[in-house]
Amino acid sequence: MKRILILLLVLSTVAFSAIAGAPLSVGVSQATRDQWNNVASSFETNTGIKVNVHPYPENSLAQQAVIEKTTRAGKVNLVMLRNDWGKSLQRYVIDLSDYEQRLSDAGVKLMYVGDHPLGVIIPFAPDWFLAVISWPENPDDAISFLETLTGKPTLATQLPSLSKVSPEAMIKSFATKKINIAEHNPKLDGSLETLLDAVKSMVGTMAANFMSKLPAQAQTTLSGLAKMYGVPFSPATSTVTVVLELQRGHTSSASVAALSALGVHKGAIEASTSLIKVSIPLSQLSTIVSQIGGISFIRPPYTPYVMSITGQGIHAIKADVLHASGVTGSGVKVAIIDLGFAGLSQAQARGDI
Structure with missing residues (x-):
């Protein structure tokens, strides 16, 4: 019984580690493996995000997109596809309209079918585009990877050395x-x-x-x-x-x-x-x-501070002079007439109170 429990514990630990640290998975053409390894290496250096590059024969890349969409296995997050496959594979890839402005600002060239951005044109393989077919645990990782495909020198070669100033x-x-x-x-x-x-x-x-x-x-x-x-x-x-x-x-x-x-x-x-x-x-x-x-x-969040001064009114109205003369108001009754707080219900409805 103990052996079974230990085995289950080990297996669950391994599974949890695999899920927690799942890298970004990219399916590419075998012919472009070296270029993608360079892109992935630079991306990992600059972001700390692990990338696994999976090379496939060109004629099986479309199949990977279809399999991922139908099985939702999550084995491949991004895949390299031919531009002329875009229309027929549109329903198998993720529409990037929500990220269109961000990707454009990054300087990448988007691949469109109609008005729908389906991926990013690959600079070293301009007849192909990189599409998202399943989101990783953090979708921003996939978008950040797409943003690197500008055709310009990678961040690893552009990073300035940190200032020598302390x-x-x-x-x-x-x-x-x-x-x-x-x-x-x-x-x-x-x-x-x-x-x-x-x-x-x-x-x-x-x-x-x-x-x-x-x-x-x-x-x-x-x-x-x-x-x-x-x-x-x-x-x-x-x-x-x-x-x-x-x-x-x-x-x-x-x-x-x-x-x-x-x-x-x-x-x-x-x-x-x-x-x-x-x-x-x-x-x-x-x-x-x-x-x-x-x-x-x-x-930034507001930080409440405890004030050290309890009040300044007595000195401001020179009541301390009267107090020194024995006029303290002791025994005098004071009536307070409260006509209510204007806009209380509205302030509560807004969440201000």
Whole structure:
């Protein structure tokens, strides 16, 4: 009996590890294996996301898309398909309309059937496109991989070396730096913009948009800046905690659904009627600003402080002079007439009270 229990425990542990650490799986043509291995290696270096490249004969790639769609086995997340197969295989691949703007902004060339973006044209094989046929555990991993197919030098060759300036000097520099009003995003709190500017200055704009875990020097600098500005920041995961203020008339449920679609874990989201608190990788903040509708402002959470001064009214109205003369009002009865609080029910309905 003990042996059976131990065996079950081992098997469940192995299965759990396999699920928890499932890599991104990409099906490619055997003829392009070397190019894909280079793309995958660079992507892993820059993002920390593991990629498994599976080479297949060209004539079996369409079959992989059909099998995955019908069995939902989750063995392959992205697959390489010929452009002229797009129309016949449209129902077997995932429509990327929700990510169209993000992919276009990244500089990739989208492959369309009608008005529907079905994948990204492969720069080193322009007669082919890479399509998503099943989402990985984090859909953002698949989209980030597609974003690398620009035909430009990979991040590994573009990353600037980190500044030789000490983190302390970097913190001091950014603490006094003013944001250009023309570049300021009115939806984003200035402290969060400063953090984004800091990481882009240290690792480059492209890398900042991809890297879920930042280099140690960047983490130290950001930790110092975040502490200075009161922004909850985790150096271990490079995540920030922010509050999304909703526009009037928008419900939090719609915004929560949009966050989930971007790969934000539900456990990282707390929502009320008009506010959403969420913990996200700093690299994902710009995406949320540009893609989540119904948001009026994004800021750090407010921190309540206990005030040390109990009151200043007595001195302000010079009542202390009367007290010194023995006039304290002791024994005097005071009547308070309360006519109610205007707008109480509306404030409660909005979740303000």
